[in-house]
Amino acid sequence: MPLASLTRLGDVWQRRTRRPTRWLAGSVAAAACFGVAHLARVGTGGYRLAAVALLVLGALAWVLWLRHEWRTRLSPRLLIRRVVAAYDVDLARRAERALGLVEQSERTSFAGSPTLARLHLERLAQRASVARVEEAATRRARWLSLGAALVGLAALLVLLIGPMKLVEGWNVLAARGGRAPLPIPWLERVEVRAQPPSYLGLTERWLFEGATSEQPVGTLMTITGVPRVVGRHLVLTDGTREVPFVDDGAGGVVARYTLEESATLQIAARFGDVLIVAPEPLSLSARPDEPPSVDLSFRGEDGELSPAPATLKLEDLNRLELTYEARDDNGLRQIDLVISGSGRSERRVLGRFDGETRSERGGHALPSSDALLRRMFLPVELTIEARDGDPISGPKWGRSAVITLIPPVVGRPEARRYQALSSVRDKVADLVAWRTETERLPAAERPGRAKQDQELLRQVRERSTEVLEASYGGLTIPEVLKAFILGQLRVLERRKASGASELLRTEDVLLALDVALRRFATVEARGVAPRLGAVAEELAEAARAGREGEGAPEVRLRAALDALTAGALELKQLGTLGADLGSVAEADLGRIRRAHAEQSYSRVEVAARHLAARLQRPNPSFGAASQSGSMTGDGGMPSGEPSQADAQFNQLLQELDSLARDHAEALGDVQRMLSDAEQGLDLSNLEEEAKRRAEAVRRGVSGLPLAGNPGSARATAALAREHAESMAQSLSKLSLADAVESGKRAQGAIKEALRKQDSSQEDRADLQRAQEALTRELAWAEQELARVKESAERRAGEALRRAGVKEQELARRTENLAERGKTGEIALPEDATGALERAEAAMRSAARSLSQGEGEAALKHQREAQRHLEDVTKGQRGDGDERGDGAEGDAQGQQGGDGKGMRTDGELPEQSKAARAEAFRRRVTEGLGKSKGGALSPAVKRYAESLLR
Amino acid sequence: MKCFDAHARSDSSASRAERRAGWRRAALFVALCVAALSPASASAQVARQAADAIIELDVERGRALLEQAGPRQDLAFERARLALYLGDCEAAQAIMTAPQFDGSEDAAHFRAVAEGCHGATAAGLILEDEARGVWLRLQDSEDRALAPRLFEVASASREHIERELGVTLPRPLRIDLVRDLFSLAAVTGLPLTAAETTGTVAVARWGRVTMLSPRAASSGYPWEDTLAHEITHLALSRATRDRAPLWLQEGIAKRLETRWRAPQPFDVHDHHRESRAAQVEGQSVGIQGLGSSIAMLPTPEAASIAFAEVASFMDFWVTQNGVPALQLLLRDLRGVGDAGPNAALLSLSGVTLIEWNERWQRWLEAHVEAPKPPPKLPPLEVKRIERQRGEAARLARLGEVLLRRGHAAAAEVNYLKLLEIEPRDAGVRSRLGRAALAQGAPDRARDYVAELSQVKRDHAHWWALRARFGLGTGAEEPSSPAAARAAYLQGIAVDPLSELVACAGHVSVQANPQTSPSGDPQVRPGAAPGAPSGVPSAAPQAAPSAAASAGSVHEVAYRELCEAARRFGRD
Numbered sequence A: 001m002p003l004a005s006l007t008r009l010g011d012v013w014q015r016r017t018r019r020p021t022r023w024l025a026g027s028v029a030a031a032a033c034f035g036v037a038h039l040a041r042v043g044t045g046g047y048r049l050a051a052v053a054l055l056v057l058g059a060l061a062w063v064l065w066l067r068h069e070w071r072t073r074l075s076p077r078l079l080i081r082r083v084v085a086a087y088d089v090d091l092a093r094r095a096e097r098a099l100g101l102v103e104q105s106e107r108t109s110f111a112g113s114p115t116l117a118r119l120h121l122e123r124l125a126q127r128a129s130v131a132r133v134e135e136a137a138t139r140r141a142r143w144l145s146l147g148a149a150l151v152g153l154a155a156l157l158v159l160l161i162g163p164m165k166l167v168e169g170w171n172v173l174a175a176r177g178g179r180a181p182l183p184i185p186w187l188e189r190v191e192v193r194a195q196p197p198s199y200l201g202l203t204e205r206w207l208f209e210g211a212t213s214e215q216p217v218g219t220l221m222t223i224t225g226v227p228r229v230v231g232r233h234l235v236l237t238d239g240t241r242e243v244p245f246v247d248d249g250a251g252g253v254v255a256r257y258t259l260e261e262s263a264t265l266q267i268a269a270r271f272g273d274v275l276i277v278a279p280e281p282l283s284l285s286a287r288p289d290e291p292p293s294v295d296l297s298f299r300g301e302d303g304e305l306s307p308a309p310a311t312l313k314l315e316d317l318n319r320l321e322l323t324y325e326a327r328d329d330n331g332l333r334q335i336d337l338v339i340s341g342s343g344r345s346e347r348r349v350l351g352r353f354d355g356e357t358r359s360e361r362g363g364h365a366l367p368s369s370d371a372l373l374r375r376m377f378l379p380v381e382l383t384i385e386a387r388d389g390d391p392i393s394g395p396k397w398g399r400s401a402v403i404t405l406i407p408p409v410v411g412r413p414e415a416r417r418y419q420a421l422s423s424v425r426d427k428v429a430d431l432v433a434w435r436t437e438t439e440r441l442p443a444a445e446r447p448g449r450a451k452q453d454q455e456l457l458r459q460v461r462e463r464s465t466e467v468l469e470a471s472y473g474g475l476t477i478p479e480v481l482k483a484f485i486l487g488q489l490r491v492l493e494r495r496k497a498s499g500a501s502e503l504l505r506t507e508d509v510l511l512a513l514d515v516a517l518r519r520f521a522t523v524e525a526r527g528v529a530p531r532l533g534a535v536a537e538e539l540a541e542a543a544r545a546g547r548e549g550e551g552a553p554e555v556r557l558r559a560a561l562d563a564l565t566a567g568a569l570e571l572k573q574l575g576t577l578g579a580d581l582g583s584v585a586e587a588d589l590g591r592i593r594r595a596h597a598e599q600s601y602s603r604v605e606v607a608a609r610h611l612a613a614r615l616q617r618p619n620p621s622f623g624a625a626s627q628s629g630s631m632t633g634d635g636g637m638p639s640g641e642p643s644q645a646d647a648q649f650n651q652l653l654q655e656l657d658s659l660a661r662d663h664a665e666a667l668g669d670v671q672r673m674l675s676d677a678e679q680g681l682d683l684s685n686l687e688e689e690a691k692r693r694a695e696a697v698r699r700g701v702s703g704l705p706l707a708g709n710p711g712s713a714r715a716t717a718a719l720a721r722e723h724a725e726s727m728a729q730s731l732s733k734l735s736l737a738d739a740v741e742s743g744k745r746a747q748g749a750i751k752e753a754l755r756k757q758d759s760s761q762e763d764r765a766d767l768q769r770a771q772e773a774l775t776r777e778l779a780w781a782e783q784e785l786a787r788v789k790e791s792a793e794r795r796a797g798e799a800l801r802r803a804g805v806k807e808q809e810l811a812r813r814t815e816n817l818a819e820r821g822k823t824g825e826i827a828l829p830e831d832a833t834g835a836l837e838r839a840e841a842a843m844r845s846a847a848r849s850l851s852q853g854e855g856e857a858a859l860k861h862q863r864e865a866q867r868h869l870e871d872v873t874k875g876q877r878g879d880g881d882e883r884g885d886g887a888e889g890d891a892q893g894q895q896g897g898d899g900k901g902m903r904t905d906g907e908l909p910e911q912s913k914a915a916r917a918e919a920f921r922r923r924v925t926e927g928l929g930k931s932k933g934g935a936l937s938p939a940v941k942r943y944a945e946s947l948l949r
Numbered sequence B: 001m002k003c004f005d006a007h008a009r010s011d012s013s014a015s016r017a018e019r020r021a022g023w024r025r026a027a028l029f030v031a032l033c034v035a036a037l038s039p040a041s042a043s044a045q046v047a048r049q050a051a052d053a054i055i056e057l058d059v060e061r062g063r064a065l066l067e068q069a070g071p072r073q074d075l076a077f078e079r080a081r082l083a084l085y086l087g088d089c090e091a092a093q094a095i096m097t098a099p100q101f102d103g104s105e106d107a108a109h110f111r112a113v114a115e116g117c118h119g120a121t122a123a124g125l126i127l128e129d130e131a132r133g134v135w136l137r138l139q140d141s142e143d144r145a146l147a148p149r150l151f152e153v154a155s156a157s158r159e160h161i162e163r164e165l166g167v168t169l170p171r172p173l174r175i176d177l178v179r180d181l182f183s184l185a186a187v188t189g190l191p192l193t194a195a196e197t198t199g200t201v202a203v204a205r206w207g208r209v210t211m212l213s214p215r216a217a218s219s220g221y222p223w224e225d226t227l228a229h230e231i232t233h234l235a236l237s238r239a240t241r242d243r244a245p246l247w248l249q250e251g252i253a254k255r256l257e258t259r260w261r262a263p264q265p266f267d268v269h270d271h272h273r274e275s276r277a278a279q280v281e282g283q284s285v286g287i288q289g290l291g292s293s294i295a296m297l298p299t300p301e302a303a304s305i306a307f308a309e310v311a312s313f314m315d316f317w318v319t320q321n322g323v324p325a326l327q328l329l330l331r332d333l334r335g336v337g338d339a340g341p342n343a344a345l346l347s348l349s350g351v352t353l354i355e356w357n358e359r360w361q362r363w364l365e366a367h368v369e370a371p372k373p374p375p376k377l378p379p380l381e382v383k384r385i386e387r388q389r390g391e392a393a394r395l396a397r398l399g400e401v402l403l404r405r406g407h408a409a410a411a412e413v414n415y416l417k418l419l420e421i422e423p424r425d426a427g428v429r430s431r432l433g434r435a436a437l438a439q440g441a442p443d444r445a446r447d448y449v450a451e452l453s454q455v456k457r458d459h460a461h462w463w464a465l466r467a468r469f470g471l472g473t474g475a476e477e478p479s480s481p482a483a484a485r486a487a488y489l490q491g492i493a494v495d496p497l498s499e500l501v502a503c504a505g506h507v508s509v510q511a512n513p514q515t516s517p518s519g520d521p522q523v524r525p526g527a528a529p530g531a532p533s534g535v536p537s538a539a540p541q542a543a544p545s546a547a548a549s550a551g552s553v554h555e556v557a558y559r560e561l562c563e564a565a566r567r568f569g570r571d
Helices: A004-041 A045-074 A076-084 A089-107 A114-127 A130-161 A163-173 A371-375 A412-440 A443-469 A479-493 A502-547 A553-571 A575-597 A601-615 A645-680 A684-701 A713-732 A736-755 A761-795 A797-823 A830-851 A855-877 A890-898 A910-929 A937-948 B002-008 B011-037 B039-055 B059-069 B073-085 B089-096 B105-121 B141-165 B181-188 B192-198 B223-240 B246-256 B271-281 B300-321 B323-335 B341-349 B353-367 B379-405 B408-421 B426-438 B442-448 B460-468 B481-492 B542-548 B552-568
Strands: A187-195 A205-207 A212-216 A220-227 A233-237 A242-244 A253-258 A263-271 A274-277 A282-287 A293-299 A305-307 A310-313 A319-341 A344-367 A380-388 A397-399 A403-406 B125-129 B134-138 B173-178 B202-205 B208-212
Touching: A004 A045, A004 A076, A004 A114, A004 A130, A004 A163, A045 A076, A045 A163, A076 A089, A076 A130, A089 A114, A130 A163, A163 A263, A163 A274, A220 A263, A220 A282, A233 A253, A233 A274, A242 A253, A293 A380, A293 A397, A319 A397, A319 A403, A344 A371, A344 A380, A371 A502, A412 A443, A412 A479, A412 A502, A412 A553, A412 B379, A412 B408, A443 A479, A479 A502, A479 A645, A479 A830, A502 A553, A502 A575, A502 A601, A502 A645, A502 B379, A553 A575, A553 A601, A575 A601, A575 B125, A575 B141, A601 B105, A601 B181, A645 A761, A645 A797, A645 A855, A684 A713, A684 A761, A713 A736, A713 A761, A736 A761, A761 A797, A761 A855, A797 A830, A797 A855, A830 A855, B039 B059, B039 B073, B059 B073, B073 B089, B073 B105, B089 B105, B105 B173, B105 B181, B125 B141, B134 B141, B141 B173, B141 B223, B141 B246, B141 B323, B141 B552, B173 B181, B173 B223, B181 B192, B181 B202, B181 B208, B192 B300, B202 B223, B208 B223, B223 B246, B223 B323, B246 B300, B246 B323, B271 B300, B271 B353, B300 B323, B300 B353, B323 B341, B341 B353, B379 B408, B379 B426, B408 B426, B426 B442, B426 B460, B442 B460, B460 B481
Parallel strands: A212 A282, A310 A403, B134 B173, B173 B208
Antiparallel strands: A187 A205, A187 A220, A220 A253, A233 A242, A233 A263, A263 A274, A263 A282, A293 A305, A293 A319, A319 A344, A319 A380, A380 A397, A380 A403, B125 B134, B202 B208
């Protein structure tokens, strides 16, 4: 019901105050927005909530104000209060009352005529002055304008001081999940560098900001830049991890981040709980260091390579040739052969690398007689494993596919070998039986049996050859036993001496073989039994696991039980002791099976442990102390060894050893005599001349290079220079023999260098100069050396003649041994007797030379004789068993079966080890110290001298 | 003397002395009652009583005492002892693992014995002849074939020993038959090296006989007499509460080891002569020099002399005092307590051991002819003998190798040469017999073993061939089943697991070479040569007929023994 006059007044007021009011409202709104932004920029939850609250309150205030304005425009009372009361409060009051009357009269008839009341109000409104309203409105507008200006000024000031902060504030306020929606580039001149881990040996790379890149795990990312705005807490984040940017000291900031897994890196500023990230994130894909991959293959019987996995029977192999190729993305450190099974595992290093080798191919031959393999009784797994050098996540092993080796039953190779050897004895027994029968026949009938006799002899020979050359699951016949059997065969094939009994000789051979084989069987049984004991121990462990409820012991237990059962059967094949021990094992196996059937693991365990302990002590069941495990007396039957052939054979071998040692000593004596005689000569008259010539040698070779590429002419020339230097040194010391030796080496090297085509003309000229100098000085040295030797031989004449007598004696001993090896009850193989005869001839020549005072010539013959002697002794000492080292139980077998004397007792004493070590050390130092010639002899000599110092 | 002094005193002083003695007796009685009522003393008493009962093999009484006492910790040792005497080594070991025994040396030894025994006997095959009261545990179940004869021998020898010593052994008699010396040492606690040195084959300890299986020795050993010997030890332990001194133990055991059975042709053991020889040669061990056990003597020779001496001594003593005196001595020893065996000997015979020893030695000197010293042979003769020995060994082995290879004729040739050197060797004759049999010449084989007088010492194989040909021991009618049985039993008394012996002279294994040019007869593996067709290969021809008189059980038993021997395959 606004009255026209009032409306007019309201319009006047409105016209005057609308603009300033709007200005003020705008200024306040802007100021409020700025305040909210700053509040929100703190970033923590509380502040952001407060900012939101402020924003909501402001909006609400604005709506209420608008509503008020609208109502004021429509409401006469409010118009009166705003417009009239602004200049005349009394009039305004009256007008309000009049308005009240109008309202009352319109509601009820008791308040009079509404028309009159309206008229009254109209009149009062007309009394209001438009001019005064305008004046009041102008005054109000002025104030409003002032307020708007002040607030606006303040807001402008805030805006001018930190406009980015407003953006940041509103950005933070709008953040969701800790991330502000609007990316802000925080840095300029951004640089991104990637440094791969040092073990990879790669150089640093530069990356584009915002790029996508793949980098090795462990790469160090370095991000540098100049902040666009200061005072921000800048970080580098992958979403979970934050690395703060720090001052790089050059006006910029830097952050370093190690790449551990694929990540998207972003530069961001942290505001409380909120991050405002920069645009263009850096996507990094982490490339992990892969474990090495290994391909394994083996050479089959047909010579073709077959890849793993495979399952092979160890019994069918003499050796397993493995070929492998290991690859790694970054580099290999080590390659191992891993052998595991029967609860044991062994790692053998095949190669160590520098970590830069990315691919390696190689081969390895594993003999089936390998000590570890021989101790295995359950399937063995062979793998090649390669290790990389990853220091970040730790070294990783790559593993090839598995080659499974099925080991032979414990003792089977030994049993097969023994059975084969027994078959030789059986053949000889057939021959003995035949000849016994022949001898009982009348003389007239005997010639008719000669053909069959020869046939049987041929069978013995063929069977022996077959048996001695064969391999039995990787085992061969020990050299000593082989030599013994070959010797006995020679005895068997000898022509019958007049009046001698062929039958008797054959019987002797039979008994000799019999005794040797029985002893061998005893040694074999003593070797196999402890290994079978280890199987029993494994069985006990499986039972223990069962008793303690660990895992699934049944498979393990059954495997060990089967291995033990089969091994006991094989052990029984190994002579008397083997039969005894095998039978003991079977007895306890019966108990073990019974306990197993009763499901009593504890009883299985104790019975198995008892058996293991028993087999570890491989003595006969009864009478160990009196019978030494060899032949057992048979009640009333005569006992004792029926043949001494093997003992005699062992004695012969020992004598051979002794002869070789004595002769080596004699050789050393002659060398010493000559050396002493040389040293005793007065060479002072040569001193000056030798020095001069040494200098000439040095000058002659001074043009030669000091080094060159291996294999090149320069390298050979450098070697010649080295030899020549050595010659000069020897000349200076008046060591003429060494000087000559070095000189010859130097000459040879120069000739070789000249033959090579890659030398320049200049080099060739140097070489020729050196050659001339060397030839000249070498001729002088040789001439003087010959004179010196002549003098030395004259000086040592008497001692040499005495040595000649000794050499003659040694020759007689050699002859005697050769004769015994050919004609006695025992015999040596033909090769051995041949070598002995040659040694004897050389010794006699040496003795002749010595008796004539020709030391150098004698030495030559002595060396030849020594070589022949060592050929004989080495042949008999060889280890045909190929058992490897360290095998328990085998130690005895080695000593007994292969070593001298077919010993049946145990381990080598520590003392002998020490003695051997000492002997080795002596040999090395003495051997290196001696002048033996060879391309590297000067260097070796100097090295030896330094060792001895 | 003391008695006379007391009577010489005045009446008053006598009455005072009597009164004082009365007070002393009363005080002693009260003290004993108090001591008996105190808990510690009661415990010790039960332990002592249980130990005594167990040691004298009265395990039932020992068990009852321990059960009455309840599961008291202080009686654990006696419970372990009882378990060991009952052959329950597992339980003994379990008891001895209790921490209460840590640090005790005796307990450690006992525990080691229990452990060793458990290891060697766990899951062993147990057989029991309840009718005869014999319990047998076998380490090697293959030895079960031996069980019937073993029960028979154990029962018969025990009966005789009980009668002789006037003592009754509790039933069952427990026997452990072990496979080797290693196990024998483990079960008994005897040091293995000592057992190996002296060649110990059996031990009576822990209330049981632990004996080596005859299969352990390459030619067996007289296991029946050994069993009787060990049972005697148990009987002596029973009779004397294990207080019999070693000379008495071994002397009586040696004396009784062959008396349980009828005398046999080669049963001559002249202990007196052996003792006299040792006396003369200065090798005597002496009655009082036996140490803790004959098995612990340094050499088998010393052990042999010691056995001869104690047997000779006890023979002398029993001859001088009579068997009743021996029984009385045993009873006295049982009650002699700490006074020792010498006191018992003194109280019984009025003479100490030293005096008896001197008497025995004087008797030996007076009544047993000193053996003549061996003649001093000229060096050539010594060499000849040595050569002959070497030749004998050579021929024996040649024959063995040839026979095993199936060349029986050639083997026989060598054995015949050997027979010329050793004409009275039963082993050589048995080998000849085997060679002849392998050639299909049983008559010739029979001739080789025909006469007892042909040999100076018996041999199991020789007996086996005599069993085969029904030759017997000389006391039976030739070719009768009794003769065959007698000879058969002689063989198995020594080497029951030899195939030739167990199968009464029949051997199935003859490895003939394929290319044998000699024409030796091929013997079918698994078949007894000469056995009538239809008879199972394992059936000895003579043994069943010999055993028939003893009933079918024996027949089956011996058939099993033959089969077991074949499986063993030592021949």
